[in-house]
Amino acid sequence: MTAELNGSRPLRAEDAENGHQPETERTPLLRPAGGETQDGQPGGNDSQEEERTVLSKDLSFSRLFLIMGTAYLGVFLGAADSTIIATLSGPISSEFKSLSLFSWLATAYLISNAACQPISGRLTDIFGRGPGLVFSNVFFAAGNLICGLAKDNSVMILGRVIAGVGGGGLMSISTFLASDLIPLRKRGVVQGIGNVCYGSGAMLGGIFGGLLNDHTKMGWRLAFLVQVPFSLVSAVAVILLVRVPPKQSDKSYLARIDFFGVFLTLSFLVLLLLGLNTGGNLVPWNHPIPLATIPLSIVAFAGFLWWESRVKQPIIPVRLLRTQTIFAACVCNLLSTMVIIAGLFYVPLYLQVRGDTATEAGLKILPSPIGVSVGSILSGYIMNKTGRYTRLGTTSLCIFLSGIVVFCFQGATTPAWITGIAFFLVGSGYAAMLTCTLLACIASVDHSQQAVVTSATYLARSLGSTIGVTLASSVYQSILKSSLWATFGQEPDAAEKINRIRNNLNSLKDLPEGWHDGVIACFMQAFQGVWITFLVLATGALISILFLKHHTLHSTLERH
Numbered sequence: 001m002t003a004e005l006n007g008s009r010p011l012r013a014e015d016a017e018n019g020h021q022p023e024t025e026r027t028p029l030l031r032p033a034g035g036e037t038q039d040g041q042p043g044g045n046d047s048q049e050e051e052r053t054v055l056s057k058d059l060s061f062s063r064l065f066l067i068m069g070t071a072y073l074g075v076f077l078g079a080a081d082s083t084i085i086a087t088l089s090g091p092i093s094s095e096f097k098s099l100s101l102f103s104w105l106a107t108a109y110l111i112s113n114a115a116c117q118p119i120s121g122r123l124t125d126i127f128g129r130g131p132g133l134v135f136s137n138v139f140f141a142a143g144n145l146i147c148g149l150a151k152d153n154s155v156m157i158l159g160r161v162i163a164g165v166g167g168g169g170l171m172s173i174s175t176f177l178a179s180d181l182i183p184l185r186k187r188g189v190v191q192g193i194g195n196v197c198y199g200s201g202a203m204l205g206g207i208f209g210g211l212l213n214d215h216t217k218m219g220w221r222l223a224f225l226v227q228v229p230f231s232l233v234s235a236v237a238v239i240l241l242v243r244v245p246p247k248q249s250d251k252s253y254l255a256r257i258d259f260f261g262v263f264l265t266l267s268f269l270v271l272l273l274l275g276l277n278t279g280g281n282l283v284p285w286n287h288p289i290p291l292a293t294i295p296l297s298i299v300a301f302a303g304f305l306w307w308e309s310r311v312k313q314p315i316i317p318v319r320l321l322r323t324q325t326i327f328a329a330c331v332c333n334l335l336s337t338m339v340i341i342a343g344l345f346y347v348p349l350y351l352q353v354r355g356d357t358a359t360e361a362g363l364k365i366l367p368s369p370i371g372v373s374v375g376s377i378l379s380g381y382i383m384n385k386t387g388r389y390t391r392l393g394t395t396s397l398c399i400f401l402s403g404i405v406v407f408c409f410q411g412a413t414t415p416a417w418i419t420g421i422a423f424f425l426v427g428s429g430y431a432a433m434l435t436c437t438l439l440a441c442i443a444s445v446d447h448s449q450q451a452v453v454t455s456a457t458y459l460a461r462s463l464g465s466t467i468g469v470t471l472a473s474s475v476y477q478s479i480l481k482s483s484l485w486a487t488f489g490q491e492p493d494a495a496e497k498i499n500r501i502r503n504n505l506n507s508l509k510d511l512p513e514g515w516h517d518g519v520i521a522c523f524m525q526a527f528q529g530v531w532i533t534f535l536v537l538a539t540g541a542l543i544s545i546l547f548l549k550h551h552t553l554h555s556t557l558e559r560h
Helices: 013-017 061-095 101-127 129-149 153-181 184-215 220-225 227-241 251-256 259-278 288-308 324-353 358-364 367-386 390-407 416-443 447-488 494-503 505-509 516-545
Strands: none
Touching (some): 061 358, 101 153, 101 259, 101 324, 184 358, 324 447, 416 447, 447 516
16 A cells, blocks of 8 residues: 555645645545535535545555455345345245235345445444455355244344345445545446446346255255355455555544434334335224324434434435435435335246246346346446446436336236346346446545445435335235235135235145136236336436536546
8 A cells, every 4th residue: 555545645736836735644635614625515514524534546456356356256245145035035925924024025134234334334434344344244144044044034034134234234345445446437347347246146146046946955045045155255355355444544433423323214214114014915004003103204214314414423414415416316326226126026026926936037037137237337438438427327217217118018928028128128227327326426525425425325225225125015015905805805715815815926826716817917917006116216216317417537546
């Protein structure tokens, strides 16, 4: 590491002319209140003036390859897990005889993910990215071990919560590392490579999980257990290879981390998800549970915004959200992630209702991670060549939206290639959008705020993931329940039969005589409601990305 890492920087000509001294590790990168960053954004508040940020020098290719390759191994594992659970949620829920568990398998992971990602930036600024990655790998391994050994619903959900803590770190800390070590102009290419690692993991995860479920005695449990040794190997690799000093040199910053903000975030999510998961599914919408929890979630969210505007070290500085580019990027990330994560869970379920095995469903969602890889590489290359991203972002959302339109044509007899085309368009558009919006946010703030603004985009994605799956579940379960009762409510033992159909996919193989076509039609109505919900959300994402402003993508870490 160089002078920057040791706390010094060469004196520039403009510094000498103005009587400035060389900046050191103890020199604030944020200007006094009322000052501006190099992009014209407001400087920090008083609490943030005290932070000292350590800048890294441009590293050699071989060193950078080792560090980022090790970090992206964790991204690969996290991505594989995401499609493993998406493909196997149906079989897991059926084994526990509760399709209401379906959404909780996703949301339990995503809630802990959403809680940990916002503070992972602050914590790894203080303790270092390497220790953060080790911690994440260990928690990810522990969570998957618990899932593989789970004997009931509650233990399964606990395992997903623990895995979510680790998975959130694996995804976000790799991005922080790239922001620390790579100039913005080259950042798009490296982010593209990272997204290829994500896409490769996602491609293999669904197929791998399906094969283990369909062709081994341990079934879906082995899909979780086999991830444990790989995560531990990744942790060892991080210890040996990722040796990057913390960005903030003073451990006293730990006391200023916004843990109460995390509590408010968790309160908002848990209350909202409890209301959406129970309303229209387990209890009527006019039941006290949804009537109480949904308004309370709004209160918790309002409290979160109020607290974040006043705390010294907020999870997400509210003043950053007043920046048009950051606000537009976060809204776009929120809405589009609601769509793609819910799609990763509900399209495999749709395919399994149509009769596909878990392996076949995993194969048919392959175009999505392929699209992620293509979109990531192309968008990174274009931004590296042009230094611009606004039109590219709009184009990416148009591609994304066109894929959702194709989704809306899926039905009981739709050819498999329709699903493949839709997933490819959605995956490629989504990946390009992520790269564009991330770089737009990073370019709009000072170095000392990079991890925080990156955490803001990840928090938006985490909220989108959690709320998206829950919203899709609410729409799906409500329509399915009402359709089944409208069609078969007058049949003998209707309540028991309908409950079994809603909670166990295997019951579709043993339906009462004359029920099959009607039941499948009810399922297709429910899925159509989900696709229409996706269309509305994707349209909102397209509108939001139109408000991105251009900021310079510099070619050096010092942004010269």
